[in-house]
Amino acid sequence: xxxxxxxxxxxxxxxxxxxxxxxxxxxxxxxxxxxxxxxxxxxxxxxxxxxxxxxxxxxxxxxxxxxxxxxxxxxxxxxxxxxxxxxxxxxxxxxxxxxxxxxxxxxxxxxxxxxxxxxxxxxxxxxxxxxxxxxxxxxxxxxxxxxxxxxxxxxxxxxxxxxxxxxxxxxxxxxxxxxxxxxxxxxxxxxxxxxxxxxxxxxxxxxxxxxxxxxxxxxxxxxxxxxxxxxxxxxxxxxxxxxxxxxxxxxxxxxxxxxxxxxxxxxxxxxxxxxxxxxxxxxxxxxxxxxxxxxxxxxxxxxxxxxxxxxxxxxxxxxxxxxxxxxxxxxxxxxxxxxxxxxxxxxxxxxxxxxxxxxxxxxxxxxxxxxxxxxxxxxxxxxxxxxxxxxxxxxxxxxxxxxxxxxxxxxxxxxxxxxxxxxxxxxxxxxxxxxxxxxxxxxxxxxxxxxxxxxxxxxxxxxxxxxxxxxxxxxxxxxxxxxxxxxxxxxxxxxxxxxxxxxxxxxxxxxxxxxxxxxxxxxxxxxxxxxxxxxxxxxxxxxxxxxxxxxxxxxxxxxxxxxxxxxxxxxxxxxxxxxxxxxxxxxxxxxxxxxxxxxxxxxxxxxxxxxxxxxxxxxxxxxxxxxxxxxxxxxxxxxxxxxxxxxxxxxxxxxxxxxxxxxxxxxxxxxxxxxxxxxxxxxxxxxxxxxxxxxxxxxxxxxxxxxxxxxxxxxxxxxxxxxxxxxxxxxxxxxxxxxxxxxxxxxxxxxxxxxxxxx
Numbered sequence: 001x002x003x004x005x006x007x008x009x010x011x012x013x014x015x016x017x018x019x020x021x022x023x024x025x026x027x028x029x030x031x032x033x034x035x036x037x038x039x040x041x042x043x044x045x046x047x048x049x050x051x052x053x054x055x056x057x058x059x060x061x062x063x064x065x066x067x068x069x070x071x072x073x074x075x076x077x078x079x080x081x082x083x084x085x086x087x088x089x090x091x092x093x094x095x096x097x098x099x100x101x102x103x104x105x106x107x108x109x110x111x112x113x114x115x116x117x118x119x120x121x122x123x124x125x126x127x128x129x130x131x132x133x134x135x136x137x138x139x140x141x142x143x144x145x146x147x148x149x150x151x152x153x154x155x156x157x158x159x160x161x162x163x164x165x166x167x168x169x170x171x172x173x174x175x176x177x178x179x180x181x182x183x184x185x186x187x188x189x190x191x192x193x194x195x196x197x198x199x200x201x202x203x204x205x206x207x208x209x210x211x212x213x214x215x216x217x218x219x220x221x222x223x224x225x226x227x228x229x230x231x232x233x234x235x236x237x238x239x240x241x242x243x244x245x246x247x248x249x250x251x252x253x254x255x256x257x258x259x260x261x262x263x264x265x266x267x268x269x270x271x272x273x274x275x276x277x278x279x280x281x282x283x284x285x286x287x288x289x290x291x292x293x294x295x296x297x298x299x300x301x302x303x304x305x306x307x308x309x310x311x312x313x314x315x316x317x318x319x320x321x322x323x324x325x326x327x328x329x330x331x332x333x334x335x336x337x338x339x340x341x342x343x344x345x346x347x348x349x350x351x352x353x354x355x356x357x358x359x360x361x362x363x364x365x366x367x368x369x370x371x372x373x374x375x376x377x378x379x380x381x382x383x384x385x386x387x388x389x390x391x392x393x394x395x396x397x398x399x400x401x402x403x404x405x406x407x408x409x410x411x412x413x414x415x416x417x418x419x420x421x422x423x424x425x426x427x428x429x430x431x432x433x434x435x436x437x438x439x440x441x442x443x444x445x446x447x448x449x450x451x452x453x454x455x456x457x458x459x460x461x462x463x464x465x466x467x468x469x470x471x472x473x474x475x476x477x478x479x480x481x482x483x484x485x486x487x488x489x490x491x492x493x494x495x496x497x498x499x500x501x502x503x504x505x506x507x508x509x510x511x512x513x514x515x516x517x518x519x520x521x522x523x524x525x526x527x528x529x530x531x532x533x534x535x536x537x538x539x540x541x542x543x544x545x546x547x548x549x550x551x552x553x554x555x556x557x558x559x560x561x562x563x564x565x566x567x568x569x570x571x572x573x574x575x576x577x578x579x580x581x582x583x584x585x586x587x588x589x590x591x592x593x594x595x596x597x598x599x600x601x602x603x604x605x606x607x608x609x610x611x612x613x614x615x616x617x618x619x620x621x622x623x624x625x626x627x628x629x630x631x632x633x634x635x636x637x638x639x640x641x642x643x644x645x646x647x648x649x650x651x652x653x654x655x656x657x658x659x660x661x662x663x664x665x666x667x668x669x670x671x672x673x674x675x676x677x678x679x680x681x682x683x684x685x686x687x688x689x690x691x692x693x694x695x696x697x698x699x700x701x702x703x704x705x706x707x708x709x710x711x712x713x714x715x716x717x718x719x720x721x722x723x724x725x726x727x728x729x730x731x732x733x734x735x736x737x738x739x740x741x742x743x744x745x746x747x748x749x750x751x752x753x754x755x756x757x758x759x
Contacts, residue, residue: 039591040543047169048149049431049443050156050386051376056537059443059486059498061150061550063087063587063601069662070143072677072707075184075722076750077192077214077237080137083166085681085703086660087148088585088603090166091653095734095744096332097268098235099301100133105150106552107581107607107654108163108529111689112562112571115330115361115398116421118509120527120560122153122161125168126257128307128324129157131368131394135303135326138261139239142196142210144171150585151531151552152504154482155445158390158427162504162529162556172255173198173206173245179759186722186752188233189217204248210241220269220291224340228296228410235265251313260304267299267332268744272339273351275695275732275741278624288730288748292350294405295335295358303328313378320374320388327367333360335405336569338742345406354621354739357569358403358410365397382435392425400513414462417514419521422454425507439490446483449505452476457512457521470517478526480505494539504529509560515570524560524573531555545590553582559609563690566617567738577611579651597664605658607651609690615643616690619737624694644691652690653734655683655698672712680704688735696735701746703729709754716758723751 036042044055048062055062065073065086073082080101084092091104095113102109103121110119115133122129123136130136140146146168153161179197184190196210218231241259269291276283305326312319336357341348343355374388398419403410431445455474462468484502491497505528512521535550559579563572583605591597618625627644634640650656659682666675681703688696704727709720728749736742 037542039594041539041546041589041591046145046147048147048167050374056496056539057441057488059488059500060502061533061535061548061552061585063090063148063150063548065146065148066144068664068677069599069679070140070146072662072679072705072722074140075705075707075720075754076186076724076752077184077190077216078724079237080140082140083146085658085683086679088587088601088658088660089150089583089605090148091655091658091683093653093733094137095268097299098237098263098265099137099299099330099332101137102133103136103166104653105148105164106554106583106603107605107651108556108579109651109653110560110562111652112511112573114511114513114571115363116396116419116509116511117562118160118506118560120160120163120504120506120529122157122165123168124157124165126170126307127309127322127372128305128326128370129392130326131160131392132326132328132363132366132396134301134328134330134363134366135305135368138259138303139212139214139237140168141194141212141239142171142208142241144169150550151500151533151554152482152484152502152529154502154504155429155431155447155484156386158429158447158482159425159449159451159480159505159507162506162527170210170241170243170257171196171208173208173243175200175203175206175247180756182754182756184752184754187750188219189215190750190752191215192754204246206245206247208243208245210243212240213238220289222291222293224292224294226408227294227340229266229293229298232266232269232291232297235263237261237263237265253311255309256306257309258306261301263299263301265299266297267334269297270334270336270338270736270742270744272337272349272353272739273741274743274745275735277622277741278694280695280697280699280732282731282743282745286730288745292340293335293338294340294356294410295337296403296410297334299332301328301330316377316379318376318378320372320376322370322372322374324370325368328363329366330363331360332362333403334358336736336742337739338736339740342406352622352740356405357739358405359569360401360403362399362401363396364399366395368392368394384433385431387430388428390425390427390429392423394421394423396421398513416460417512418458418460419512420456421510423507424452426450441488443486443488444484446481449480449482449507451478451480451507453508453510455510455512455521457514459514459517459519461517464517468517470514470519472512472514472521474510474512474521474523476508476510476523478508480526480528494543496537497535498537499534501530501532504531506560509573511571511573513570515565515568519570522571522573525558525575527556527558527560527575529554529556540590545588547589548585548587550585551583552585553580555580561609561690563616564737567620569738574614574616576609576614579607579609581605581607581651595665595667599660599662601658601660603658605654605656607654609646609649609651612647614647615645618644618689618691619693619696621737621740621742623696623737623741626692626694646690649690649692650687652687653698655686657684658682669710670712672710672715674710675708677707677709678704689737693737695741696737698733699731701729701731701733703727703746718756719753720756721751721753723749725749726751
């Protein structure tokens with residue numbers, strides 16, 4: 001059977017199992033929230049629209065993660081990439097390991113590895129936008145809820161969110177003494193410690209201290225003599241957060257959040273020639289634990305920040321002030337060619353190594369300041385509204401250096417490149433909600449944004465005669481108006497229908513990782529997205545089950561893309577005339593009985609690049625390109641080069657199908673319960689790059705986890721054993737294409753035990 005037809009039939013079968021339960025036969029009504037009965041699902045409250053609302057009443061596609069599911073997915077010390085494939089249309093990956101996660105929603109993301117890369121998926125942590133990629137990987141611990149908002153969020157969340165927003169809300173201080181301790185040990189000398197302590201200082205001031213410390217021993221070895229790094233993939237990753245809540249009366253509150261992270265580990269291992277030419281299979285006898293290289297590998301990240309959130313309630317109005325400050329330092333070094341030696345410097349391997357590439361990228365200076373003032377209505381009536389202003393200011397410096405892999409001690413080469421960028425953004429926004437009738441509600445919003453960027457890229461070649469410094473300047477000022485219009489129709493007390501039209505905007509991007517004195521920085525113009533979606537949200541079987549389904553179609557004009565250079569370790573920013581996407585998303589959750597609970601999510605995303613004249617350089621490392629070619633000729637008509645035409649290609653790292661599934665079984669035992677929880681994520685193939693090549697197409701992947709445990713004393717204590725990637729499926733997730741058939745693989749099976757105590 002054709003795979004596409006097979007997947008379609010599966011989706012239809014699942015949807016048919018949960019019909020619009022008697023919707024047509026019942027008159028549209030609205031009711032107050034009923035008291036939760038045994039076996040019913042808890043009501044999910046989200047703040048996607050900057051107000052606390054029942055998820056069923058919000059007219060957009062939203063998914064949430066919290067509680068036990070978060071604990072299970074982060075078992076074993078998983079970083080933020082645990083979100084990959086765990087929600088419809090969501091992918092997360094990294095070429096830097098535990099730092100620099102790259103997020104994709106509905107196929108829209110950015111494969112750029114430059115430390116100044118922007119992304120079309122916004123990440124918001126405790127109401128503060130995390131702009132730089134290094135900030136987006138902050139560990140997830142003592143988190144109350146994760147919300148995934150699919151589709152453009154240009155009105156309330158602003159620029160650089162045309163694909164959507166992933167929103168994290170930390171557990172906040174409360175006026176009682178409570179906390180927990182979670183200790184885990186596992187394979188590869190994994191040691192994970194997490195805990196929180198909440199206590200009131202007095203009647204008006206409460207504090208919550210949250211800490212996490214994650215450690216893993218090295219599990220990959222390099223047996224090359226004299227190599228600067230011999231063991232890899234160990235890390236220590238420590239993070240903490242302290243919050244103070246001041247609430248002198250019922251009308252005013254101030255929440256101060258101070259946080260930081262200190263991570264030491266390794267960059268992603270680029271493994272030379274592990275892809276079998278002419279296929280997307282790993283080479284025979286691939287050994288995960290072996291990494292023969294002549295390069296060094298280390299990574300260090302320190303970031304710290306604080307935010308202050310103030311709230312005043314007055315008769316009719318609520319005022320908010322949100323101030324955020326973030327600062328980081330970063331260093332990452334790796335052997336990009338992924339092997340040892342070179343064709344002109346034998347011995348070499350594994351396989352053919354055309355030339356050595358050992359580089360490091362640094363952020364020695366970074367700071368981000370943001371400020372939002374917002375006022376919202378809180379009176380009763382059919383019309384509710386929000387209005388606000390926003391300011392963002394970021395400074396970043398990036399240094400790119402390289403090393404001599406063939407000289408003892410791998411000394412740093414004299415030549416280097418630097419980038420500096422100052423970015424400012426100003427915005428004013430407003431939304432209105434209007435209750436047309438008991439059954440029908442309308443929402444609309446608009447946001448004006450002004451962005452300004454000043455960028456300097458410099459290349460220094462000290463060993464060349466003057467002029468041995470090249471400096472390039474870019475600057476840009478752009479303006480944009482984003483808007484959205486949505487509506488919710490209550491078909492009956494269990495069923496809401498919704499529709500939404502929304503726009504999003506990504507500010508112009510700049511990049512200047514210069515390779516030599518003749519290199520030039522690149523710039524991509526602003527991209528603008530328009531999305532239309534319709535869906536249904538429904539409680540089923542007396543609220544023992546819940547379903548959300550969405551169909552969507554979007555268009556992005558001047559889509560920002562990242563193209564490789566073919567044979568050099570550089571990227572170039574380009575714009576495609578247009579990119580389109582369409583698809584279907586389905587979320588299901590059900591308590592099947594007192595013992596069994598299940599969740600299921602699926603998504604289909606069909607993306608296409610539409611630009612008849614757009615071409616990119618394809619691989620320089622011996623791959624098998626599949627795209628039509630355009631040839632370049634000199635004045636005499638001689639062919640001097642060619643490139644791949646990518647019109648009609650899907651977006652990179654955008655699988656068409658994604659499924660996720662969890663199943664939980666529990667039974668009372670003694671004064672507690674014994675349980676088993678399994679989770680699975682599946683996705684179909686995708687292209688690593690803008691062009692298509694046989695070797696650079698990811699295989700289908702199914703990964704699963706298992707957790708078995710016992711909770712007792714009314715849930716106060718828990719002891720569990722866990723396993724991640726329990727089938728130990730290892731395959732290539734990404735690649736480096738300019739040197740050789742270098743691949744990046746997923747993590748192997750891991751397992752361990754955890755003990756948690758609540759107090």
